[in-house]
Every structure is written in structure tokens, then in C-alpha cells.
Amino acid sequence: MSLRxxxxxxxxxxxVFAVAGTARLIAKGMYERLVTESELRAVxxxxxxxxxxxxxxxxxxxxxxxxxxxxxxxxxxxxxxxxFTLILDGNGRAVGREVMPEYEQLLKSDFVRQATAASRELKxxxxxxxxxxxxxxxxxxxxxxxxxxxxxxTVVGGMDIGRIExxxxxxxxxAVGAALxxxxxxxxxxxxxxxxNLLSPINKLAEAASRFAxxxxxxxxxxxxxxELGRLGATMNQMASDIEQHTRTLEDAVKARTRELEQANxxxxxxxxxxxxxxxxxxxxxxxALNREFRRARRDGSCISxxxxxxxxFKKYNDTHGHPAGDVALNKVGAILRNHLRVTDIPCRxxxxxxxxxxxxxxxxxxxxxxxxxxxxxxxxxxxxxDRQPLGTFTVSIGVSxxxxxxxxxxxLVDAADIALYQAKASGRNQVRGFEPGMTAxxxxxx
Amino acid sequence: xxxxxxxxxxxxxxxxxxxxxxxxxxxxLAGCNPQEDQDPWKSAEVISAAGTVDATPASMAWSGRPGVxxxxxxxxxxxxxxxxxxxxxxxxxxxxxxxxxxxxxQPDPLIDLASYIKSRTGLxxxxxxxNAYPLFTSxxxxxxxxxxxxxxxxxxxxRKIDPCIHxxxxxxxxxxxTYTTNLVVRRDSDIMVPSDLVQKRVAFSSxxxxxxxxxxxxxxxxRGLIPERDYIPVFTGGHQETIRAVEIGTVAAGxxxxxxxxxxxxxxxxxxxxxxxxxxxxxxxxxxxxxxxLDPDIIRAMTDAFLSLNRGTAEGRKLLGALDLMSGWVxxxxxxxxxLMTTVQAVDRIVRSADSGGEIGR
Numbered sequence: 011m012s013l014r015x016x017x018x019x020x021x022x023x024x025x026v027f028a029v030a031g032t033a034r035l036i037a038k039g040m041y042e043r044l045v046t047e048s049e050l051r052a053v054x055x056x057x058x059x060x061x062x063x064x065x066x067x068x069x070x071x072x073x074x075x076x077x078x079x080x081x082x083x084x085x086x087x088x089x090x091x092x093x094f095t096l097i098l099d100g101n102g103r104a105v106g107r108e109v110m111p112e113y114e115q116l117l118k119s120d121f122v123r124q125a126t127a128a129s130r131e132l133k134x135x136x137x138x139x140x141x142x143x144x145x146x147x148x149x150x151x152x153x154x155x156x157x158x159x160x161x162x163x164t165v166v167g168g169m170d171i172g173r174i175e176x177x178x179x180x181x182x183x184x185a186v187g188a189a190l191x192x193x194x195x196x197x198x199x200x201x202x203x204x205x206x207n208l209l210s211p212i213n214k215l216a217e218a219a220s221r222f223a224x225x226x227x228x229x230x231x232x233x234x235x236x237x238e239l240g241r242l243g244a245t246m247n248q249m250a251s252d253i254e255q256h257t258r259t260l261e262d263a264v265k266a267r268t269r270e271l272e273q274a275n276x277x278x279x280x281x282x283x284x285x286x287x288x289x290x291x292x293x294x295x296x297x298x299a300l301n302r303e304f305r306r307a308r309r310d311g312s313c314i315s316x317x318x319x320x321x322x323x324f325k326k327y328n329d330t331h332g333h334p335a336g337d338v339a340l341n342k343v344g345a346i347l348r349n350h351l352r353v354t355d356i357p358c359r360x361x362x363x364x365x366x367x368x369x370x371x372x373x374x375x376x377x378x379x380x381x382x383x384x385x386x387x388x389x390x391x392x393x394x395x396x397d398r399q400p401l402g403t404f405t406v407s408i409g410v411s412x413x414x415x416x417x418x419x420x421x422x423l424v425d426a427a428d429i430a431l432y433q434a435k436a437s438g439r440n441q442v443r444g445f446e447p448g449m450t451a452x453x454x455x456x457x
Numbered sequence: 458x459x460x461x462x463x464x465x466x467x468x469x470x471x472x473x474x475x476x477x478x479x480x481x482x483x484x485x486l487a488g489c490n491p492q493e494d495q496d497p498w499k500s501a502e503v504i505s506a507a508g509t510v511d512a513t514p515a516s517m518a519w520s521g522r523p524g525v526x527x528x529x530x531x532x533x534x535x536x537x538x539x540x541x542x543x544x545x546x547x548x549x550x551x552x553x554x555x556x557x558x559x560x561x562x563q564p565d566p567l568i569d570l571a572s573y574i575k576s577r578t579g580l581x582x583x584x585x586x587x588n589a590y591p592l593f594t595s596x597x598x599x600x601x602x603x604x605x606x607x608x609x610x611x612x613x614x615x616r617k618i619d620p621c622i623h624x625x626x627x628x629x630x631x632x633x634x635t636y637t638t639n640l641v642v643r644r645d646s647d648i649m650v651p652s653d654l655v656q657k658r659v660a661f662s663s664x665x666x667x668x669x670x671x672x673x674x675x676x677x678x679x680r681g682l683i684p685e686r687d688y689i690p691v692f693t694g695g696h697q698e699t700i701r702a703v704e705i706g707t708v709a710a711g712x713x714x715x716x717x718x719x720x721x722x723x724x725x726x727x728x729x730x731x732x733x734x735x736x737x738x739x740x741x742x743x744x745x746x747x748x749x750x751l752d753p754d755i756i757r758a759m760t761d762a763f764l765s766l767n768r769g770t771a772e773g774r775k776l777l778g779a780l781d782l783m784s785g786w787v788x789x790x791x792x793x794x795x796x797l798m799t800t801v802q803a804v805d806r807i808v809r810s811a812d813s814g815g816e817i818g819r
């Protein structure tokens with residue numbers, strides 16, 4: 011059920027309740043007021059009668075009393091609502107009366123007997139012939155305060171409240187109608203005001219909340235008024251703006267972190283595959299690459315030549331010039347391999363001062379030639395303190411093996427190259443030797 | 458007709474009042490104060506069951522103790538019961554209480570009233586009709602009166618002199634125990650509201666008169682008019698004299714009470730040239746007062762006799778029928794006159810303020 015419907019139903023309920031309650035209250039209040047006014051009027055009129063006849067009663071001027079009572083018949087006297095007036099002397103004897111014929115019986119009521127004995131004003135309601143009658147008695151007494159005085163008599167009167175009610179009913183009806191009319195106008199204005207100032211802004215705020223929830227943070231809630239709803243709209247807008255700004259900042263941060271993570275992963279990957287000293291692939295890279303190239307060569311039916319390269323007398327070089335100089339020399343060898351090989355060739359540091367190179371789609375002769383080129387370039391390159399090497403210069407020995415000529419799997423290919431390297435070392439170093447069947451590994455040589 | 462020398466030929470009732478009024482008017486114009494030059498007992502009449510006589514030294518039985526304060530209080534200041542049992546009880550009544558219209562030939566109703574009281578008490582009763590208020594107090598003090606239907610203001614004066622006098626009842630007119638003061642003006646005058654009386658002459662009967670002075674001064678003071686400062690007070694000595702003074706225009710207005718106007722009309726005077734400017738006050742009617750030295754049994758008998766007489770009985774209607782609207786007496790006590798006392802004190806302050814430049818003291 012929408013808020014609009016709830017408010018509509020609530021308003022209808024309030025209106026119905028208010029109209030019914032107000033009508034009842036007005037009618038009840040008017041009736042009670044009417045009765046009270048009628049009673050006051052009855053008392054005032056009877057007091058007026060008593061006042062006008064009291065001196066005549068004291069002096070027993072019955073003619074004057076009669077004249078006063080006759081005046082009551084005059085509708086213009088304002089006392090025409092008095093249905094009877096009875097003047098009693100001090101002994102309870104009636105000395106004057108003015109009564110409408112239909113109320114004659116009231117003169118014999120108990121109230122009249124009580125009135126003659128009462129020392130104060132009496133007032134009571136009786137129902138006579140279906141009519142609501144107010145009976146009032148006023149004792150006529152001369153006295154000074156707090157001292158018993160002289161009682162001259164009693165004035166008793168009655169008023170038919172129903173006559174007064176009947177006379178005033180149109181006024182009551184008009185008053186009730188006017189009150190209800192004002193009430194309806196008031197309710198209409200209330201509903202209009204509620205709709206304009208409460209319901210409509212709430213609807214717009216609800217729409218704004220929906221748009222925000224759907225991610226439309228560019229939407230803006232109404233905030234035209236300075237009341238609570240206006241402040242709520244402003245707060246919602248501020249909240250949407252903050253969320254938008256925060257999201258943008260978060261997205262930027264995520265992008266930056268992702269980029270950093272990618273870079274870190276790339277670096278980590280490089281670090282995992284690369285020899286840090288020479289910038290070449292490490293042994294694991296070599297093994298993976300050799301297996302991969304083997305699968306390709308078997309698939310293509312192509313050749314692979316492998317170079318196993320070892321620095322001659324590297325231990326002595328290290329001992330003579332220190333490990334930092336040895337590292338520099340190894341780095342330079344790596345650079346030579348990188349610079350003098352094809353893009354498709356894969357140079358790696360195999361371990362210590364040993365390097366391994368995979369020459370894809372390269373036959374034995376070409377492998378031998380490339381190996382020799384590398385040996386010669388290393389020999390020609392200037393290394394720090396190379397003159398103190400046993401050969402008088404910084405050199406490398408290289409063993410070459412070729413698939414499928416020398417081995418049919420990667421491990422055997424490596425062993426074959428390693429055997430050829432051994433033969434190169436054994437032959438005096440600074441030379442290239444290709445694997446030949448019958449070559450076997452011998453005892454350790456010092457570099 | 459017996460009387461003091463110089464009082465021979467005094468006209469009673471309406472004729473007396475009319476003539477006195479003209480004489481007083483003349484005296485006003487001559488700048489005389491009539492009250493000061495008047496022999497207080499000159500116009501007194503004594504009415505008993507036997508008839509009416511003018512007051513004489515012998516008939517008034519002067520006590521020879523004029524001005525003597527009664528000594529009826531004990532050392533603690535409380536009143537002691539009186540012991541005096543006179544062979545006749547004289548009761549002062551205001552002249553206006555019972556006006557005798559000689560033209561009707563009717564006997565003075567006070568004669569029958571005296572007879573009735575005598576029949577109820579067994580005492581000789583004489584009513585002394587007085588037209589000067591101070592005579593009530595002086596008569597009660599010096600013993601020439603044993604009781605009185607006091608003008609209310611005069612009662613306060615008597616009570617001040619002798620706190621032990623007995624107030625036993627108050628007079629009823631119709632059913633009312635109070636009356637009002639009326640400010641009357643000439644119908645053709647330009648006095649429309651009380652404030653028009655500024656710098657005008659206003660007539661009062663005497664300073665102790667409740668309706669003829671006290672309540673009228675209070676009424677005017679409540680509207681900002683202070684005697685001597687804002688208007689010129691003139692004392693005429695009586696209510697009828699006040700009415701005359703207004704009629705002939707020697708004063709702009711006069712203060713009197715409603716019954717005085719009724720009495721004037723009853724005796725045939727045409728008052729259509731006057732109009733009532735204002736009605737004020739709720740003044741307690743004339744109290745029935747007895748002397749402090751009177752025997753309590755006599756006071757009780759007299760009180761019962763007066764209270765038994767009202768128009769609720771056939772005898773009361775017969776006796777009181779000639780007394781205007783007077784319908785009898787009802788029991789009362791001194792507290793009924795407290796309001797009057799308060800007003801008197803207020804007027805005293807007003808008058809003193811006039812003497813001191815207009816500021817009303819508290």
C-alpha cells in the first residue's frame with residue numbers, strides 16, 4: 011500500500027471521525043448550553059417577576075400584582091416563555107396567578123408546596139405531558155445579612171424548555187452546519203497542505219532513493235524547502251555525491267593496484283625465469299625451453315643444436331681478481347651471447363661459469379660455426395685482468411651437440427654437449443668441440 | 458396647639474415643609490446658614506396615643522444633663538445592662554418618615570402606631586417628629602428620647618458618642634432594607650453628566666445625612682469631583698429644602714433620597730421640572746435604636762412590638778398603610794451599618810483631601 015493511499019485512507023478516517031465527533035460535541039454542547047441558558051433565563055425571568063411584585067406583595071396591593079401578571083401575557087414583554095406564574099403570600103395563600111390552561115395541573119405539584127416552605131431559591135426539572143419544564147421558586151424575604159428576616163411570600167414560575175429549544179433549533183442547526191462546513195474546509199486545506207508539503211516531497215525523495223539505489227548517482231533529490239524534508243533531500247544528495255566520489259576514487263585505486271600487481275607479477279615471472287647476474291634465462295628456463303623446442307622439432311622434423319659453454323680457468327680468475335670481477339666477467343659473457351645470437355636462439359646460464367644455448371632449427375655445422383664465432387668474440391673482448399689468465403687471455407670452451415644426430419631426448423642432448431665440452435677442455439681449452447659418438451666423460455678438469 | 462414661644466402657628470406637614478423651603482432659599486441667597494441659627498427643638502412634635510402636641514420643655518422632660526456622656530460601660534469597656542424604667546418611652550422619628558397632609562383631614566398615623574405599641578407593651582409611647590438630625594443623638598444622650606428611628610448617618614454619630622446604644626431592627630420599605638441617593642437637577646439645566654457640576658453649587662441636607670450627603674459625595678468623588686475643589690457644597694438642613702433649592706435654581710444639583718421625592722409628590726407638589734441625574738448607593742434603612750440606659754425588658758418588649766408590626770398582617774396593613782411604602786421592621790444588628798461606616802470614613806478622607814489640596818488620604 012503506497013504512502014499516498016495510506017494518507018488518503020488516514021485522512022478519510024480522520025475526517026469521518028472528526029466530523030462525527032465534532033457534530034456530536036457541537037450538538038451536545040449546544041444542547042447543554044441551551045438547557046443551561048434556558049434555566050438561567052427561567053430563573054432570571056422569575057426573579058424579574060418577583061422583583062416587580064415583591065413590594066406589592068409586601069403591601070398586599072393585589073391589584074398591582076394582577077397588573078404585573080397581566081403584563082406577562084404580552085409576547086413583547088420577553089416573558090412569554092413563562093408558562094405559569096404563581097404568587098403566594100407569607101401564609102402560602104395564592105394572591106395572584108397567571109397560567110396557560112394546559113399547565114394548570116402544575117400549580118398543584120409538590121414543588122409548589124415545597125416552595126412555600128423553602129427559605130431559598132428552588133429549581134427543578136419536571137416532565138409534564140411529554141414536555142421538559144423548569145420550575146423555579148423565589149422566596150420574597152426582607153432581611154439583613156445573617157439575621158432571619160420577614161417572609162412576605164413566594165413567587166413560583168415555570169418555563170417550557172421545549173418551547174425555547176424549538177425556537178432555538180434552527181439556530182442550532184445553522185451553527186452545527188456552519189461548524190461542519192468550516193471543518194470540511196479545514197480538512198480540505200489540511201489535505202492539500204499535507205499533499206503539497208509532505209506527500210509530494212516524500213514521493214520525490216522516494217524516487218530519488220530508487221534512482222540512487224539503481225546507481226544513478228547523478229540524479230538529485232528535491233530540496234526546495236527549508237524544513238526536515240528539504241534537509242533530508244539535501245542530505246541524500248550529499249550522500250549520493252559522496253558515494254559517487256568515493257566510487258570514483260576506489261575505482262582509480264583498484265586500477266592502480268591492478269597495474270602494480272601486473273607489473274609485480276611480470277617482474278616476479280622474470281625473476282623466476284631469469285638469471286639475475288647475466289640477464290639470461292636460468293637453468294629452469296633452459297630446461298623448459300629445451301623440452302618445448304624438442305616437441306616442436308619432433309613435430310616439425312627440424313634440428314636443434316645445443317652449445318654448452320664454460321669459462322676457462324674461471325676459478326683462477328676469481329681467485330686472482332675477486333668474485334666481483336668474476337661476476338662482471340660472467341655478465342659480459344652473457345651480454346656477448348645476447349648480442350651475437352639470433353632472436354630465436356635461447357641463451358641461458360646453466361650454473362656457475364657454465365652457459366647453455368639452444369639454437370633452434372640449426373644443424374650441426376651451423377651450430378659449430380656459431381659456437382666458434384662466440385668463442386672468438388669472447389677471446390677478442392677485453393676482460394679486466396685477463397692477462398693474468400693461464401692462456402694470457404679470457405677464453406671459453408664450447409661443446410656442441412645436435413638433435414637428432416647426437417641425442418633423441420633433451421637430457422641426452424645436454425649430456426652430449428657436456429661430453430663435447432669436456433673434450434674441448436681436455437684438448438687445451440679455448441676451442442669448440444662437436445660431440446662424436448664414442449666420446450665419454452672423463453674425470454673432473456679444473457675449469 | 459401648645460408650643461414654644463415663637464413656634465406658634467407652625468404649619469405641620471406639607472405646608473410647613475413648603476414654607477420652610479422658601480425661607481431657607483431666601484436665607485441661602487442672604488448667605489446665612491439656617492441650621493446654625495435654628496433652635497433644635499422648635500419644630501419638634503410629640504405624638505402619642507392621646508394625640509399630637511408641640512414639644513415644650515415640660516413635655517420633653519429635659520434631663521438637665523445635656524451633653525453628659527452615658528456611663529454604661531464597665532472598666533473593661535463592655536456595655537452594662539441599663540436599669541432605667543421610664544413611665545413613658547419617647548421615640549424620635551424623622552420628619553419625612555410620616556408626612557401629615559393636613560388637607561386630607563386624616564389623623565396622624567403615628568397616633569395609631571403609638572396606641573398599638575402601648576397595647577403590646579403596656580408602656581406609654583410617644584413619637585417625637587424631628588426635622589434636625591442632631592436632635593436624635595442629643596435626645597438619646599441627654600435622656601429626652603429613649604429610642605429613635607434614626608437617620609442612618611446620624612446613627613453612626615450617636616454610636617460614636619455612646620457605643621452602648623441598642624440597634625434592634627431596621628425599617629423596611631416595600632421589601633427592601635436599603636435605599637439610594639438621588640442627584641436631582643432642573644430639567645432645563647445644562648447639567649447632563651456629573652462632570653458638568655464642576656464649579657457649580659451642589660446642595661446637601663446635612664453632613665450626617667447618608668443619602669443627602671455621604672453617598673452623594675462618595676459618588677461624585679468616584680468620578681473625580683472633590684467638594685470645595687471641584688464644586689461648591691451647600692447645606693440646606695433638610696431633604697425638602699434641598700429639593701426646593703434645586704427647583705428655584707440657587708444650586709445646580711441636590712442630593713436627596715427617592716422617598717423624599719415620593720413624599721413631595723404625595724403632598725401634591727409638581728416635580729416635573731426636575732430630573733434625576735444619577736442614582737447611587739445601597740444605604741441601610743433607618744435603624745430602630747434604644748438608649749443604652751434603658752432597661753433590657755423594656756427594650757425587648759418594644760422590639761417585639763415593632764417586629765410584630767408589618768404588612769403581612771391585617772393589623773399591620775391597617776396601621777402602616779398610611780406610611781408611604783413602609784412595610785414594617787426586620788431584626789438587624791450593628792454590622793448591617795458597617796458599609797455605611799466605611800463610606801463615611803471614605804468621605805471624611807475625601808473632605809480632608811479637599812482641605813489639603815485634593816489628595817485623598819488613606
